[in-house]
Amino acid sequence: MKTKTAICAASVLLMSYFSAQSKNITSPDGRFAIKAESAIELVDSTGQTMLVLASNTASAKRVEIAWCADSQRVAMAEDFARGSAVFVAWFDGVSWHKTLQSDDDQAAIVQQAQRQCGGLLVSEKRTFGPWISPHALQVKGAMTFSSGRKCAYTYMLEFGHGPGRLDRGGYEEGVIVGHGYKLL
């Protein structure tokens, strides 16, 4: 596992998100990049858009990009004032696909944290740890409850078996699933 961790040491780049500014986060092999403007796009080395990872980025507070070392997968955590979402794009050898982590995936840890912290979930944020393998990325999160208390947690975001159902937003659902949720 240590070897894999070293191989997949995350190309994590943190950036402040400003819609007026274009920022490119290039893949380790230099063939692709995540381009952040008013939308978050995956582009090739010529700048041609491969897919739009997230089109709805207005008022985003923070965007974190984590390229896997093999450049076949890239994850994005997008934080807003109160909510967050995790998107992932992957290359199957022919084309790029995209998925997002379902809200339902977090229901159990939210309930667990709610019991510990009290009150209703008010806001949440997520950041990335390292890619543990080409198929698994560590995620850290923090939830704030109406009691004023905060609960930190962590989990492993793992690729399952695709392709999933294509939702209205063009995301293949169920391809990534959170495992090993743990309150810190």
Next chain:
Amino acid sequence: MKTAQKTAIAISLFLSLCSCDDEDHSDQLGGGPGSANPSDVVASGDGFCDPQGGPQALGSPSYSSDSIAKIDTDGNPAMQGQDANWQAGTSGSVNGQAVNSAAYAYVVMSPGQMAANNVALGDWATVTNDATGQTVYARVEDRGPAGGTGEISQAAATAVGIQYASNAFTIGNPSVTVQAFGGTAAIQGDCASVANNP
């Protein structure tokens, strides 16, 4: 002044106040029928009007939830210090200003819900009080945490007969159905009519 004159002036005033120029959504802030400030007809905006072209213009909802209502007071300065979760701004804005919860019917969705259902800020939504059937048109104007459902503005709650305490907690456990219509943000409001409240 004769009654007929008074009536004519009243009708004229009403019509002038109700005339909508939705070009830049400048009328989205404020009260209007069913809002916390129903006398503020001047500001009645899309959040309280039928969409132009009627409900059929919105098509089928791309997102629907049925859950206990929660009140989001963001954007309402009066709730600072009252609601522990209050925030000065909403994710959505109108003319660069945060949307005022007390004055504008809006709903809250998580970023994941919005992305998966192709819903964007500004898209139309409806809020229905499951107990009474009262419905109000709203817009999606704020983002909330993952899995959050039934979170609506003060104005939307008031419009469908849901009461809440000064700390923004709902009275009782009212259930609401929230529906959002992706790709409808550009549809203007028809201020000549208001949402159907049976």
